[in-house]
Amino acid sequence: TAAGPGLSPRIADTIRGVAGVSAVTPVARTQVLAISTTQKEPDVEAFSAQGITPAGLNATMNLGVTSGSMAGLVGDTVALSRSAAAALGVSVGQTAQLHLGDGTAVTPRVVAIYDNGLGYGDVTLPNATVIDHTTSRLDADILVRAAPGANAAVGKALDAALSGDPGVTVSGRDAFTAAQAGTLASQSDASLILDGILLAYIMIAVVNSLVMATAARASEFNLLRLIGVTRGQVRGMMRRETGIVVTAAIVIGTLAAVPPLVSVSVGVKGSPLPDVPPLEYLAIVAVVIAFGWVSIMVPASLAMRSRPAVAAGRE
DSSP: OOOOBBHHHHEEEEEEESSTTEEEEEEEEEEEEEESSSSSSSSEEEEEEEEEOTHHHHHHOOOOOOEEGGOSSSSEEEEEEHHHHHHTTTTTSHHHHHETTOOEEEEEEEEEEEOOOOOTSSSEHHHHHHTTSSSSSSBBBEEEEOOOOOOOHHHHHHHHHHSSSTOOOOOOOHHHHHHHHHHHHHHHHHHHHHHHHHHHHHHHHHHHHHHHHHHTTTHHHHHHHHHTTHHHHHHHHHHHHHHHHHHHHHHHHHHHHHHHHHHHHHHHHHHHOOOOOOOHHHHHHHHHHHHHHHHHHHHHHHHHHSSSHHHHHOO
């Protein structure tokens, strides 16, 4: 990995010359725009992309190829994740319409479809193609596989071979994975903050609507009390109404979340059964119940504070 903008392509050549290294895969990263023709009108979608070399790829990267072969990833070719291939409506042997990082339009032939697009990228191109069409013309990472039993010796040899390249760090699989996880966690935290702000506005709007609707029924509550209905009976009626409202919100919200969760699960892991943490789901249900209860029962109780005759006289 590099502490700066990236790694020069020559570093990969240097690593290949280190004794004990069995496979080297330089990885360049970019974004591409792809034109989908699955609809009546062409649609443009953005995908994360990587540029790699196919030699020794099976030893350094597990893309989970389901059709075709990554060995043919040279020249004007591309490999796509299963979800990207479905979105673009292409399969092995067909061509995809892409715009590279610098805007260059290309129509590479699809040579492979793979499952593990998450974390790697939905579009995989030859390393030279990505390098030639990015501003930095640098690799983001270089994956290295040592020969069996040579890990320690290769690590020392790499440190020595790359000592003249400042900012280049040699790290093991665990450290590399932890760094990638940290980057994804930072991106996830930013998304959670934005989602939290959006949910806060939605909750404020819902609570405000429930409070105003309940407060507007003050005359109804007072009329019920004037004809002999007790406060406890009115509260019991409102508790049942609250239960209906909250139950409907939970059921409708759950059903509304099912289609996107199923589609994401199919795209990511190939199964229609999404992974929903039970505790998180129960926490969401508890929040819905709490907000619904407070938004209806509190204003209902406040509306019955005055004596019914006095309240009715204010109308």
